[in-house]
Amino acid sequence: MDLVSLSGNLLYAAFILYLIATLFFGATIRQKDSKVKKKGISGNIAITITILGFLSHFGYFITRWMSSGHAPLGNMFEFVTFLGMAMILAFIIIYFMYRLSFLGLFALPIAMLIIAYASMFPSEVAPLVPSLNSHWLYIHVSTVAIGQGILFISFVAGLMYLIKEIDQSKRTSKNTWLEVILYTAFLFIGFIVITTVFNIMGYKATFEYQEGTQMVTTEYHLPAIAAPNNGVLITEEVMEPWFEAPTWMQGADAGRKFNTVIWSVFSGTIIYLLTVLILRKRVGAALQPLLRNVKADLLDEIMYRAVAIGFPIFTLGGLIFAAIWAQIAWGRFWGWDPKEVWALITWFFYAAFLHLRLSRGWHGEKSGWLAVVGFGIIMFNLIVVNLVLAGLHSYA
Amino acid sequence: MNKIKCECGHVNPEGTVLCEACGKPIEGNQHIDGNDKKMLLNMRYEGTARRSQTYRKSFIDKVWSFFSSVKVGVWLIVVALVASMIGTLFPQSQFIPANATSRDPAIYYEDQFGLIGKIYYQLGFHEMYDSWWYLVLLGLIGVSLVICSLDRFIPLYKALRIQKPKRHETFLNRQRFYSETEKVSQEEIEQVKAKLKKQRYKITEENGHILAEKGRFSRWGPYVNHIGLIIILLAAILRTTPIMFTDEYVWVREGETIVIPGTKGEYYIENEQFLLEMHDPDDDRFRDAIASGGMVASNYQTDVVIYKAKQDIPGAEPELEPILDDSIQMNKPAKFDGYTLYQSGYQQNEFRSMTFKIHETNDEEATAIDSFTIDLFNPESEYILDSGFRVVLDQYYPDYYLTDEGVPASETNYPRNPAFVVVVYPPDASEPEVSFLGIGRNIDATGENDYKVAIQDFDTHYVSGLTLRVDRTLIFFGIGAAIFMIGVIQGMYWQHRRVWIHPKADGVLLAGHTNKNWFGLSKDIEKAIEQTNIKMVEDRQELDK
Secondary structure (H helix, E strand, O other): OOHHHHHHHHHHHHHHHHHHHHHHHHHHHHOOOOOOOOOHHHHHHHHHHHHHHHHHHHHHHHHHHHHHOOOOOOOHHHHHHHHHHHHHHHHHHHHHHHOOHHHHHHHHHHHHHHHHHHOOOOOOOOOOOHHHOOOHHHHHHHHHHHHHHHHHHHHHHHHHHHHHHOOOOOOOHHHHHHHHHHHHHHHHHHHHHHHHHHHHHOOOEEEEEEEOOEEEEEEEOOOOOEEOOOOEEOOOOOOOOOEEOOOOOOOOOHHHHHHHHHHHHHHHHHHHHHHHHHHOOOHHHHHHHHHOOOOHHHHHHHHHHHHHHHHHHHHHHHHHHHHHHHHHHHOOOOOOOHHHHHHHHHHHHHHHHHHHOOOOOOOOHHHHHHHHHHHHHHHHHHHHHHHOOOOOOOOO | OOOEEOOOOOEEOOOOOEOOOOOOEOOOOOOOOOHHHOOOOOOOOOOOOOHHHHOOOOHHHHHHHHHOOHHHHHHHHHHHHHHHHHHOOOOOHHHOOOOOOOOOHHHHHHHHHHHHHHHHHHOOHHHHHHOHHHHHHHHHHHHHHHHHHHHHHHHHHHHHHHOOOOOOHHHHHOOOEEEEEOOOOHHHHHHHHHHHHHOOOEEEEEOOEEEEEEOHHHHHHHHHHHHHHHHHHHHHHHOOOOOOEEEEEEEEEOOOEEEOOOOOOOEEEEEEEEEEEEOOOOOOOOHHHHHHHOOOEEEEEEEEEEEEEEOOOOOOOOEEEEEEEEEEEOOEOEEEOOEEEEEEEEEEEEEEEEEEEEEEOOOOOOOOOEEEEEEOOOOOOEEEOOOOOEEEEEEEEOEEEEOOOOOEEEOOOOOOEOEEEEEEEOOOOOOOEEEEEEOOEEEEOOOOOOEEEEEEEEEEEEEEEEEEEEEOOHHHHHHHHHHHHHHHHHHHHOOOEEEEEEEEOOEEEEEEEEOOOHHHHHHHHHHHOOOOOOOOOEEOOOOOO
16 A cells, blocks of 8 residues: 555544544433543543544644655645644643543534545645745644644634523524524535535536636536636536626636535535424524533633633744745735735634633623634635635635 | 722722732722622732723823723724725735736726725725724724733732732632631641642741742733734834835846846846746656646746945946855745845746748748847847848837837837847848848738748747845844743743632631633642642632623
8 A cells, every 4th residue: 555545544544533432422421420530431432532533643644744745734635634633633632631521522523524624625645836845834834723723622612602501492693693603514514415426426517718818617526506707618418507606706716616605505504404304403402402511611711721722822823933934935924915814813803802801791602602703714714715815825 | 199008007009999918809999890790809900000990080091091991902903803804805906816807906896896896996995904094003902002011010010019918808708719618727727738839839828828829920921922012013113114124026037147126236136047847747646636737836946146246436337246156946035145035936938039040032941041140138230141141130129019000119128029120131232121020920011022031949038036125124023923922822821820728717718819720720729628628619600691
């Protein structure tokens, strides 16, 4: 077996191990006594399997590095996979600080969703472009990912706090918003499911369209609902597009990405509706009883602590190391590139979060909402800024 | 100043909420920190007298208390955050793509994004981060940082220095961590003390009252990191001055030696060669990716020689002395005498020279009778050939285009699309013939020419784009960032934990406070009181709904 396929298999193994670990974390719910020291055997097994999964994940990273000769952080697949690994690492660290098994029940599935999302991007080992060819690639990118991974734990704790504390007895604006957040997770599931289905079928449709002054082609792997603006379908015997993407959509392959979003919303909504139909209640309401034994103030504490730990690391990686590298590569440490601006926005947001924690009235539920929004900004920077807002970082 | 004397004997400044020494709530001031409505005391700044909360009469007082409010600070951050977001909605003017139909912002935004784009442009959002109000906003955040820090740091520093181990009972029983134990022996207290010491708490005692404290320095973290941020903001202001910051862009052709702009004519650069290298498509590692995604560059490199000009007599040609021989690559700039040169771009296929041949018009084979080469950077006016032909270069358009009036002209001085009008004098001394030559063009003005001139060969070269920077502010940004990191780590990774033991009758009151990580403090206390009768503190946090 060569290194590349070994690397792929290790990642696959990590994913399976995380899945098994989640089941064991799930088993800890039944244990009535949630006292810190008597966690029981199931929690120990779960964290052991998580660590094994992490080691396997790390093995993927090292073997891929060995095979390509550069740290696998060069494109969307590689970065998001690494981010998933950083999230797991952050979870393991926080787990040993607080020993809260329930955290794993939520953190692992969401991290797995991120890893699955990563694998939807082209995963061939690609050569490094000259601008990325620097030691700062690993220094900057890995620090950012670890910072974001820890901030992710704050999101998980915040989400758990909201699921636990928000009244689900009747429909309110609060539990509706919570439901919207959970629904977003279903959109990711929808994206993963639909992309996988059509990938297996090997669906392809090619369009030709004008971009600025050049004619370019783009290949759809999902049936085209939205064609590129002024695009002409070249492939025969495939579904005709229903309409064209609007003109203002910018950047490479805007039409194709828009089409993917439509499909994700479509399939995600169906999966969500089926879930609600089976549960016969809001997803938030169905999850609430799982958290009966968790102490709300501990969740609040973890949520704040994770920001306190993650914020300096994020600042170091996302702003300071980023600036040093930008200075070396482009001669300017700051250039108001969209990705840079969104890193600054993330920083502003968590700075505001930390300052608000000083005031009374911002602990608990409000903090929970903020933790969720903060992670929303991180995801926005990862997905929308990379894929939609064109800039120096749009390497996917 | 109306000093307030506490029953413990300490004299507090006006506006104090909790006595600096014993922590007793001072009557009449409890509304300041909102203690009147809660069971627990607000411990944020130790209940010290802050200027912003005490004096609110004069204009200066009002400005001071406005900027010292964390709420105002957070609002400023939120406004800056929203403005930054809006700035990324559409590309900023410097990021308008090169292949856009028009790069003029006045046209681009409306053309591309319709009415919203037009409004975006008219509001000036296309240059958001250079706009005066965005800079004012950052400035206000800076002012808020300074005032917030001064308002809190000084009284807090004083209070933590003055604090006494003996605290007022009300102070203790209004702490979040609190317990009362009726009967405790002296040995047990000694045991707790020893265990706290083992956990690296600093113990101070006063008549049996014990204060165990650790990580006080973490309280200064926020002020340290704010100093770092202020240095960064000051550096940003410095950077707007030309002494501290120069930014120039220069195009250098292969083989060319030119003066580097922005160096006052002191330095010259020679481009020895430019290299554009590609990843090998047959490389096993990358074969699939290159097959599906196309060729990928692996290196952009300019081999340069930097010269220092020695000019003894003004006006005379300077004498060039080589000072640096280097290869500039992406991520590997060249440095000399405080200047840094970065590889920033290149142009491919610029013509260097063109070779033409002369053949008989009716010769199907177009066999060359003779040929000549025009150096496009240094054309001669006349070429006398061995075969007796004489070619006069009548017109030269390095970057040819036809104007709206139909007149040939040159768009730039660079030979990107060279065109010529040549007059050919055949050796037999017959009438001279005029030809118009260009890429893909060969026009015989009269249609009666006996000889035709055609492009035989050409030579191209690369033009390398280099950015020259002088940034003397980098050191300040570096110092600011380092101080910020120290401060933020100091404040976030350590916590100021305190435990008070207050003997009362036969028992003790036990209370604890920390600015962060209550979970950690409770574990510390748990460990300290193990195997004693002292009751574990109760967490009485009032969570906000």
